[in-house]
Amino acid sequence: MEHYGQYCPVSRAAELLGDRWTLLIVRDMVVDGVSHFNDLSRGLPRLSRGLLARRLRELEHAGILTCPSRQAGRRSEYQLTPAGAALVPIIEALLEWGSAWAFGEPRAQELDPVVLMWWMHRRVCHEHLPEQRVVVEFTFEEEPGRGFWLVLGRRDVSVCLHPPDFETDVWLTTTLRTMYQVWLGRVSYAEAVETGQIQVRALPALERALPSWFLWSSAAVAVRRSA
Known part of the structure; x- marks a missing residue:
C-alpha cells in the first residue's frame, strides 16, 4: 500500500x-x-x-x-x-x-473468452430456464477449434472448457468482440442476431428463449444510457 x-x-x-x-x-x-x-x-x-x-x-x-x-x-x-x-x-x-x-471499443487484450463465460454463468436467470438442463455451446471466430460450454440448470450452472458429458442443445457462433458488446449492452442481442453477427442453431423454442436465460451485465443499463 x-x-x-x-x-x-x-x-x-x-x-x-x-x-x-x-x-x-x-x-x-x-x-x-x-x-x-x-x-x-x-x-x-x-x-x-x-x-x-x-x-x-x-x-x-x-x-x-x-x-x-x-x-x-x-x-x-x-x-x-x-x-x-x-x-x-x-x-x-x-x-x-x-x-x-471511458468505455470505447474493446481492446483485443480485454477479450478473454473464459472470463466472459465466467461472467455469464454468474448472471443466469434461473426461473426462465427450461425445466430440463440445457447446454449452450459457444464458438468464437477468434478461437478456432475451441469450444466453450455453459451447462444451465435451475439449481446449478457450470462453465466447461471441454465437452461436457451432456449433448449440446444450443449452438451459438459469433465473434468474441460481438459477444462482449452484447453482454455489456453496446449492441442488443436482437440486433446482433438480426444482422448475422450472432448465429444460433437450436430448436425454435430454445432459440427464442435463449436471451431470457441471462440477466446480462449489471453494467449494460448504464452503457446503453450513455450510448
Whole structure:
C-alpha cells in the first residue's frame, strides 16, 4: 500500500483502494456477490493468486472485508463490512462515469473468452430456464477449434472448457468482440442476431428463449444510457 503523505480523506481513501486490482475485487463482491477466493480468482485470471491473497488481507486490515468462516475452519468466505457496503454507491458511480467517459471499443487484450463465460454463468436467470438442463455451446471466430460450454440448470450452472458429458442443445457462433458488446449492452442481442453477427442453431423454442436465460451485465443499463 502506497502512502501519499497528505492528511486528507481523499488521500487516505486512495491509499486503501488505489492499488492495482483492489477496486475490481470490490466490484466483483458488490456487483455479483462473489465471496469465495477461488471464485474471485476465476473472474480475475490475470491477477496471481498470491497477489489476490495479499489484496484480500489488506482489505481485511482496512476493515472493508471480514472472513468469519476462517475462525470456524471452513472454506474462506469473505463478506463486506459496513465500511465495505458503503462502497456500493462509489462502485455504481464509477460504473456510470466509466460508461459515459471511458468505455470505447474493446481492446483485443480485454477479450478473454473464459472470463466472459465466467461472467455469464454468474448472471443466469434461473426461473426462465427450461425445466430440463440445457447446454449452450459457444464458438468464437477468434478461437478456432475451441469450444466453450455453459451447462444451465435451475439449481446449478457450470462453465466447461471441454465437452461436457451432456449433448449440446444450443449452438451459438459469433465473434468474441460481438459477444462482449452484447453482454455489456453496446449492441442488443436482437440486433446482433438480426444482422448475422450472432448465429444460433437450436430448436425454435430454445432459440427464442435463449436471451431470457441471462440477466446480462449489471453494467449494460448504464452503457446503453450513455450510448
